[in-house]
Amino acid sequence: MNRPRTFEAPGIAPLLILLAVAIMAVLIVLPLATVFIEAFRKGLPGFRQALVDPDAISAMKLTLKVAAISVPLNAVFGLAAAWAITRFEFVGKSALLALIDLPFSISPVVSGLVWVLLFGAQGWFGEWLADHDVQIIFTTTGLVLATILVTLPFVARELIPLMQEQGADEEAAAITLGAGGLTTFFAITLPNVKWALLYGVLLCNARAMGEFGAVSVVSGHIRGETNTLPLHIEVLYNDYNFVGAFAVATLLAGLGLVTLLLKTALEVRYAGELSATRKH
Amino acid sequence: MRTLTIRRWREPSILPGFGLSLGLALAWLAAIVLIPLSALVIRPWELGVDGVWRTLTDPRVLASLRLSFGVSAAAALVNAPLGLLVAWVLVRYRFPGRRLLDACIDLPFALPTAVAGIALTAIYAPTGPLGGLFAKVGIKTAYSPIGIFIALLFIGLPFVVRGVQPVLQDLDREVEEAAETLGASNFQRVTQVVLPAVMPALLTGVGLAFARAVGEYGSVIFIAGNMPGVSEIAPLLIVIKLEQYDYAGAAAVGLAMLAISFGALLVINLIQTRLSQRGAA
Numbered sequence: 228m229n230r231p232r233t234f235e236a237p238g239i240a241p242l243l244i245l246l247a248v249a250i251m252a253v254l255i256v257l258p259l260a261t262v263f264i265e266a267f268r269k270g271l272p273g274f275r276q277a278l279v280d281p282d283a284i285s286a287m288k289l290t291l292k293v294a295a296i297s298v299p300l301n302a303v304f305g306l307a308a309a310w311a312i313t314r315f316e317f318v319g320k321s322a323l324l325a326l327i328d329l330p331f332s333i334s335p336v337v338s339g340l341v342w343v344l345l346f347g348a349q350g351w352f353g354e355w356l357a358d359h360d361v362q363i364i365f366t367t368t369g370l371v372l373a374t375i376l377v378t379l380p381f382v383a384r385e386l387i388p389l390m391q392e393q394g395a396d397e398e399a400a401a402i403t404l405g406a407g408g409l410t411t412f413f414a415i416t417l418p419n420v421k422w423a424l425l426y427g428v429l430l431c432n433a434r435a436m437g438e439f440g441a442v443s444v445v446s447g448h449i450r451g452e453t454n455t456l457p458l459h460i461e462v463l464y465n466d467y468n469f470v471g472a473f474a475v476a477t478l479l480a481g482l483g484l485v486t487l488l489l490k491t492a493l494e495v496r497y498a499g500e501l502s503a504t505r506k507h
Numbered sequence: 508m509r510t511l512t513i514r515r516w517r518e519p520s521i522l523p524g525f526g527l528s529l530g531l532a533l534a535w536l537a538a539i540v541l542i543p544l545s546a547l548v549i550r551p552w553e554l555g556v557d558g559v560w561r562t563l564t565d566p567r568v569l570a571s572l573r574l575s576f577g578v579s580a581a582a583a584l585v586n587a588p589l590g591l592l593v594a595w596v597l598v599r600y601r602f603p604g605r606r607l608l609d610a611c612i613d614l615p616f617a618l619p620t621a622v623a624g625i626a627l628t629a630i631y632a633p634t635g636p637l638g639g640l641f642a643k644v645g646i647k648t649a650y651s652p653i654g655i656f657i658a659l660l661f662i663g664l665p666f667v668v669r670g671v672q673p674v675l676q677d678l679d680r681e682v683e684e685a686a687e688t689l690g691a692s693n694f695q696r697v698t699q700v701v702l703p704a705v706m707p708a709l710l711t712g713v714g715l716a717f718a719r720a721v722g723e724y725g726s727v728i729f730i731a732g733n734m735p736g737v738s739e740i741a742p743l744l745i746v747i748k749l750e751q752y753d754y755a756g757a758a759a760v761g762l763a764m765l766a767i768s769f770g771a772l773l774v775i776n777l778i779q780t781r782l783s784q785r786g787a788a
Contacts, residue, residue, distance in 0.1 A: 318516040398522055
């Protein structure tokens with residue numbers, strides 16, 4: 228890339244680069260480094276101890292469980308919404324799109340609050356649930372509902388622009404030639420969007436496993452029962468067990484880094500098969 | 508010629524699955540978004556209009572709303588020049604480590620908020636590396652509104668950078684070169700050619716950073732100190748009200764946050780429309 232830079236005063240470029248690197252280092256990279264530094268403050272044994280703790284292990288299991296339920300459901304929703312929106316013309320489409328985006332613009336705490344308003348002790352359905360001995364708030368069900376609300380847009384938002392761009396010609400041809408709806412979907416649509424789907428699922432999963440505010444409202448913080456990994460971090464931190472909190476935090480930071488790596492790899496390798504907005 | 512057009516609510520298509528896919532999507536949206544959010548909109552009014560007003564004008568609530576929106580706006584505004592600078596460097600210069608720097612931009616998106624929260628607190632607490640430095644000159648960073656500001660700076664930066672980056676990339680360098688040939692100085696080039704072109708995208712980025720900051724919880728509550736009236740953010744007040752089983756009060760604060768956020772985004776949108784109209788004229 229040899230673009231003419233004749234009109235720039237000498238010395239400005241290095242200065243600006245240095246400034247940008249400094250901003251990024253202090254503001255963004257330092258916190259990440261701190262997680263690992265603090266986690267090993269008492270060496271490997273302290274780090275290990277925090278991770279083999281039964282409460283930590285049950286938090287890991289719960290986090291995996293919540294993500295394993297929420298992410299596939301939102302992936303199916305994303306596929307259905309993208310099919311309806313990009314393959315048909317109907318009234319109210321833009322309202323539907325706005326509704327899909329809505330969870331991104333509400334506070335995580337509100338995303339938890341709404342479930343308490345419905346199913347909490349004094350919620351709309353609270354009494355009915357109590358009469359029928361069903362509990363939602365302070366259980367895994369509540370955690371799943373809050374997580375689903377927070378992560379709802381991820382897959383749909385990846386698929387809709389891509390499927391819009393690809394158009395329906397291939398599917399229309401298949402149908403005209405006598406292929407069934409399901410065959411068309413699995414033989415044409417799914418292979419066409421597989422990388423974008425994976426991209427959306429990756430982001431959805433990262434958010435599902437790392438969500439804090441929404442699940443914090445519905446969890447009740449019962450140790451070993453309704454604490455996901457982020458909530459377990461809070462409990463340890465508030466107990467002044469800093470090494471433990473940061474040790475558990477390295478798991479989530481690792482998840483974030485792996486997600487970032489895979490996401491970047493997808494962007495580089497399959498730029499053409501992701502949404503237009505993802506092309507670099 | 509008069510043609511009778513019957514407006515159908517959907518265009519005919521040979522593709523199957525319209526009813527199934529739309530039905531699934533609508534059912535899911537109703538169950539997960541519409542019904543829960545309708546509870547947020549309806550429940551505050553159990554208190555009556557008076558009660559909602561009293562809840563929202565309670566000094567503690569008022570202070571938390573002012574803090575949340577004020578610090579969010581400040582952080583988003585400061586992120587504008589920072590993000591613009593980082594985006595500019597990433598787009599315009601080639602240097603070793605550029606790709607790594609570019610990937611690092613997304614770290615705040617990738618790092619779970621609770622993790623960012625405790626890490627920022629460790630850095631900016633009086634005993635931490637940077638918090639200690641600030642403490643020496645008498646500035647309390649963590650456990651004060653400044654701590655909240657720092658956390659929101661962290662959360663918001665990627666929105667601005669990612670918003671501006673594509674526009675800078677597509678910016679026609681020839682226009683800049685023409686300005687240069689016509690005798691424009693560096694300063695004039697930036698303020699009169701580059702800035703107007705990126706302004707709408709910059710505003711979008713700032714708006715997104717602001718909206719995210721207002722609702723932010725995980726990365727803020729550890730560093731904030733959470734002193735009522737001083738460093739207690741609005742989302743935390745919702746949690747506190749819920750713990751006191753004041754559902755309607757919690758919903759009122761949540762609804763107020765939502766309303767003010769949408770109002771702010773609307774204003775940003777209006778300014779943006781104005782800007783792009785001026786740009787087109």
